[in-house]
Amino acid sequence: MERKASMCIILAFLGALSFATGLGAEFTRTKASDVKLVYGECSYPASPETGLGLTSATTLLIAKIIISFATGRRCCCRRTSQTGNSIGAKAIIFFLLSWITFAIAFIFLLTGSLVNNRHGKYKDGNYYCYVVKPGIFTKGAVFAVASVILGIIYYLTSTSTKKTTNSSGNAPDPNNQGGIQMGQP
Secondary structure: OHHHHHHHHHHHHHHHHHHHHHHHHHHOOOOHHHOEEEOOEEEOOOOOHHHHHHHHHHHHHHHHHHHHHHHOOOOOOOOOOOOOOHHHHHHHHHHHHHHHHHHHHHHHHHHHHHHOOOOEEEEOOEEEEOOOOOOHHHHHHHHHHHHHHHHHHHHHHHHHHHHHOOOOOOOOOOOOOOOOOOOOO
16 A cells, blocks of 8 residues: 555656646747747747756656556556456556557647757748747646546556456455465375
8 A cells, every 4th residue: 555655646746747847848938929030040049948848758758657667567458357347447448548648748748849949941932930839838738647647547446456356357265375275195
């Protein structure tokens, strides 16, 4: 129980850090009015948005790795329960939702971090400079928190599934001594 609580605290901290740095990237993002065109090149002001966005994506990735190793599963195809076990089915649903929200968050955060690659392009005789649209980092931060919350729920349901079922998916027999029997010859 103590291990579960400490794992949940660590994951919650990483999720909060990912959310906070994602919002920090949103608040410090470069706006179109901040970019100047100097001698045909885009001149961007110094902004920590790229670092904050990458930090948010990295902390989310670390949380995802911890969840994966804590549950001992590398793939959802591993069988741990029968199809009739609703706890095992719930764990798989949380597993899939956690990975889907992780992918969405990671794409938003990385895209937002890498859009301001300090280049522009000519289009229709005009020069355009790239800036991040409003809300990209916020969406990434919200999906990051959702991913970590779903990951924590997956971790809790998965570990409870491991303890309540044996390798055949049935509840363990309290009289079974783990396959070792005592007897007289």
